[in-house]
Amino acid sequence: MMKPRLTIFDEPLLYTEGLSKLLDQSEIFTSVHICNCPQALAMILQEDPPEFLMISSNMLILTDLYKSIENITSNNKGIKIIIIGSDYDVIDIRKLFNKGIKSYLDKNSRYDEFIKSIQALLHNEIYICDHAKERMLNFISSEQEQTRAHMRDPLTKREMEILKLICDGLSSKDISEKLFISINTVETHRKRILLKLNVKNSVGVVKYAIENHIID
Structure with missing residues (x-):
């Protein structure tokens, strides 16, 4: 199986550059490219879209993120989008998956969890980081509590x-x-x-x- 390419859409911060170096060493991807402006991303997606795209919440507010994901997934069916969010609400995370993302990680997620998410995506699975999963479970259990309260x-x-x-x-x-x-x-x-x-x-x-x- 051919190795995929990854584009990281984020500010050129130290951690972003460090992450791309680690990923280069991991040899999961054939190439890791950092892109830090919407125009450059649009050009990449139009001319030579990567198989994997990681988008940081640093770059877009949530409403713009929804629109952007919709556009990307409608024009590039095969692209796998990973979102690095800043403790988004469960409802927002659900909406992101409905729009077409394949993986959600919080900013406090560790590198090994990022790798786990990549492995899941390589197997055509979706991935939600443990921190967000915990919020989802709490949300579901509180929803169930409300239902039970209604039933009572x-x-x-x-x-x-x-x-x-x-x-x-x-x-x-x-x-x-x-x-x-x-x-x-x-x-x-x-x-x-x-x-x-x-x-x-x-x-x-x-x-x-x-x-x-x-x-x-």
Whole structure:
């Protein structure tokens, strides 16, 4: 397999030059090129696009970064983009992947993690650094907590009564006659039960009731 070429789009800082030297020694790439202005990058992408492109958040604000990635990926389908971000939010990182990046590293990521991301990309996988992955896991668990909090919105005594009758297979008309309430009232209770249990229909209600041992 031919070795890919890498272009680093970043300010010519000491760490960037140090990184390119380390990568030269690693012999992963046939060439490592540092590019530090948008015009030069545009020319490279137009004339001889590399297989790998690393973009630093030093160079573009987030909204411009989104646009830039969209343009690059639409014109260069095979290019693998690595973003070096500055502790971006989980939602921003997700959006970057949706736009077409293949790897996300934070600025505090170590060199060995950068190499791991390169190896993942060489195997056509995506890569997210450990620091960002931890933020994502925390974000997902807090989302789940919110969902659970919503699910804990308890059913009233009347809703529980109606839930059990739904599980017995009674129609809204049967329930209204049994409980001496109007069909409209039963329908309102039904809607609230579906909403609170986060289910779509009576089958979902029955499934929830069985799983939570409300009925046998």
